[in-house]
Amino acid sequence: MADQSAAGRTRRQIYEDRLRRRSLIIAGSSTTIVVLAVLFLVPMAPGWEKVQKSFFNWDVFAKTFPGLLEAFMLDVAIFAWCAPLIAILGLLVALARDVRSPALFPLRILGAAYTDIFRGVPVILTVYLIGFGIPGLGLPRPWNSPYIWGSLALILTYSAYVAEIFRSGIESVHQSQRSAAESLGLSESDTIRFVILPQAIRRVIPAQMNMLIALQKDVALLSFIGPVEIFRQAGVYKSLLANFTPYVGAAVIFLAVTIPATRYADYLLAKQNRERS
Amino acid sequence: MTKLSLRDVVKRFGSNTVCDGISLDVAEGEMVCLIGASGAGKSTLLRCINLLEPIEDGEIFLDGEDISIPGLDPMPVRRRIGMVFQSYNLFPHMTAIENVMLAPRRVYKKSRQELRPEVEALFEKFGLADRMEHYPDQLSGGQQQRVAIVRALAMKPEVMLFDEITAALDPQLVGEVLEVLRLLKDSGMTMMLATHEMGFAREAADKVCFLKDGRIVEEGPPSVLFENPTDPQTREFLARVL
Ligand SMILES: Nc1ncnc2c1ncn2[C@@H]1O[C@H](COP(=O)(O)OP(=O)(O)O)[C@@H](O)[C@H]1O
Numbered sequence: 001m002a003d004q005s006a007a008g009r010t011r012r013q014i015y016e017d018r019l020r021r022r023s024l025i026i027a028g029s030s031t032t033i034v035v036l037a038v039l040f041l042v043p044m045a046p047g048w049e050k051v052q053k054s055f056f057n058w059d060v061f062a063k064t065f066p067g068l069l070e071a072f073m074l075d076v077a078i079f080a081w082c083a084p085l086i087a088i089l090g091l092l093v094a095l096a097r098d099v100r101s102p103a104l105f106p107l108r109i110l111g112a113a114y115t116d117i118f119r120g121v122p123v124i125l126t127v128y129l130i131g132f133g134i135p136g137l138g139l140p141r142p143w144n145s146p147y148i149w150g151s152l153a154l155i156l157t158y159s160a161y162v163a164e165i166f167r168s169g170i171e172s173v174h175q176s177q178r179s180a181a182e183s184l185g186l187s188e189s190d191t192i193r194f195v196i197l198p199q200a201i202r203r204v205i206p207a208q209m210n211m212l213i214a215l216q217k218d219v220a221l222l223s224f225i226g227p228v229e230i231f232r233q234a235g236v237y238k239s240l241l242a243n244f245t246p247y248v249g250a251a252v253i254f255l256a257v258t259i260p261a262t263r264y265a266d267y268l269l270a271k272q273n274r275e276r277s
Numbered sequence: 278m279t280k281l282s283l284r285d286v287v288k289r290f291g292s293n294t295v296c297d298g299i300s301l302d303v304a305e306g307e308m309v310c311l312i313g314a315s316g317a318g319k320s321t322l323l324r325c326i327n328l329l330e331p332i333e334d335g336e337i338f339l340d341g342e343d344i345s346i347p348g349l350d351p352m353p354v355r356r357r358i359g360m361v362f363q364s365y366n367l368f369p370h371m372t373a374i375e376n377v378m379l380a381p382r383r384v385y386k387k388s389r390q391e392l393r394p395e396v397e398a399l400f401e402k403f404g405l406a407d408r409m410e411h412y413p414d415q416l417s418g419g420q421q422q423r424v425a426i427v428r429a430l431a432m433k434p435e436v437m438l439f440d441e442i443t444a445a446l447d448p449q450l451v452g453e454v455l456e457v458l459r460l461l462k463d464s465g466m467t468m469m470l471a472t473h474e475m476g477f478a479r480e481a482a483d484k485v486c487f488l489k490d491g492r493i494v495e496e497g498p499p500s501v502l503f504e505n506p507t508d509p510q511t512r513e514f515l516a517r518v519l
């Protein structure tokens with residue numbers, strides 16, 4: 001009691017406050033030093049002048065940014081129709097890999113083969129093979145659209161990853177939950193639907209958020225097979241203006257979306273870890 | 278009248294014989310306690326009765342009907358036999374009342390409104406009336422275990438199996454759960470329980486079975502088994518735990 005200050009804080013709290021203040025000062029000054037060093041040293045590099053002109057040209061940035069933003073809406077649209085389909089297909093594949101009935105054994109093998117194949121091939125290859133290959137069959141409009149087949153390539157690839165994440169979630173639900181459900185006379189499908197899946201899905205939300213963020217970026221791969229989305233639009237501007245700044249503009253737009261989303265996913269994960277401990 | 282009857286039940290996990298020819302009769306309204314060291318096979322035996330584990334040999338009869346026929350659909354049997362576990366196993370993403378109503382809703386196709394009165398009465402009866410809308414992690418261990426009992430009872434089982442349901446509880450919470458068991462026994466429920474609560478078994482059980490290495494070494498009314506055990510292994514076990 002004798003050690004309490006006027007503010008009513010204990011010795012320990014005063015000590016911790018001092019520590020916190022000290023680490024704030026250290027973190028602040030070291031950050032300042034690094035930023036200053038970058039600001040001063042990078043311009044001193046021999047090629048800086050040229051790099052600045054071709055990558056960080058403000059006029060070009062301001063001129064092309066609205067166009068890039070508009071092209072980005074196509075990325076958003078492709079993302080928006082792919083994401084729910086990926087969630088559904090991923091969940092179905094995860095469930096198919098866990099079925100126990102022998103009649104459905106082929107489904108299990110199919111599920112396993114599916115995840116192995118699509119996780120084993122680089123996304124860009126899948127986009128090329130499906131995005132060029134299938135329209136190459138000479139299908140009539142609109143079935144020769146690169147949007148459809150490019151999206152399908154993304155959906156197939158991402159569903160394979162998403163399925164594995166769902167499966168890890170399903171397996172993380174303790175066996176005793178299944179016992180409890182079965183002992184009540186619930187059917188296998190009701191057990192999965194009402195007991196296992198709700199818990200499994202909740203647990204993998206942060207991991208699936210990260211898949212969404214990766215998908216958002218990989219939509220740009222479709223530019224290789226035709227759609228003029230942001231990456232391709234930036235390429236058009238680059239050729240037009242002989243300047244790389246539009247690529248920087250595109251990166252800025254991607255970051256504006258992915259950084260908050262990443263932070264949010266991390267926050268969810270941290271919250272979940274706190275709750276579980 | 279015999280409600281539940283085991284005949285030479287054998288259960289193996291690989292080469293490990295966990296139930297080694299167990300025969301036992303449980304009369305209607307009787308409470309049978311299984312005692313024995315950990316690893317004796319008590320949990321496994323209860324799981325076999327509820328058809329959570331298939332048995333290798335022997336038969337299990339419920340009301341004289343063989344429920345252990347290989348290939349028999351286990352669902353209708355499980356509805357008639359309730360089971361409560363040591364670790365409660367409530368569904369953490371549902372409130373207490375949702376936990377209780379899930380199985381009757383899905384299995385008996387009853388609506389929440391239909392179920393509500395009888396479920397509320399059960400909560401009331403076991404002193405949980407103000408806990409219905411709580412999630413499991415907002416309940417004490419004793420409350421969770423009582424909700425788990427209510428959940429099993431909501432299926433209107435004819436037999437209840439309890440697997441060391443007080444073993445995970447703080448000592449001061451054991452009493453409230455044992456009280457529920459007494460209440461159930463008084464209402465005529467046929468019950469089988471694996472337990473370490475020797476005092477409770479001695480006072481409340483109609484029959485006590487001492488299990489060792491998957492066999493019933495000795496069985497009898499608690500007065501005999503606790504006061505006058507004939508088998509030296511029973512005596513040795515009781516000397517250790519009493
Ligand atoms: N699912 C299982 N797979 C393999 N062995 C098991 C399994 N469940 C129980 N056992 C084994 O069966 C034996 C009896 O276990 P258990 O029935 O839990 O005994 P008790 O409940 O009396 O402590 C133990 O040796 C245990 O390792």
Ligand SMILES: [Mg+2]
Nearest residue numbers: 319320321441
């Ligand atoms: Mg046990």
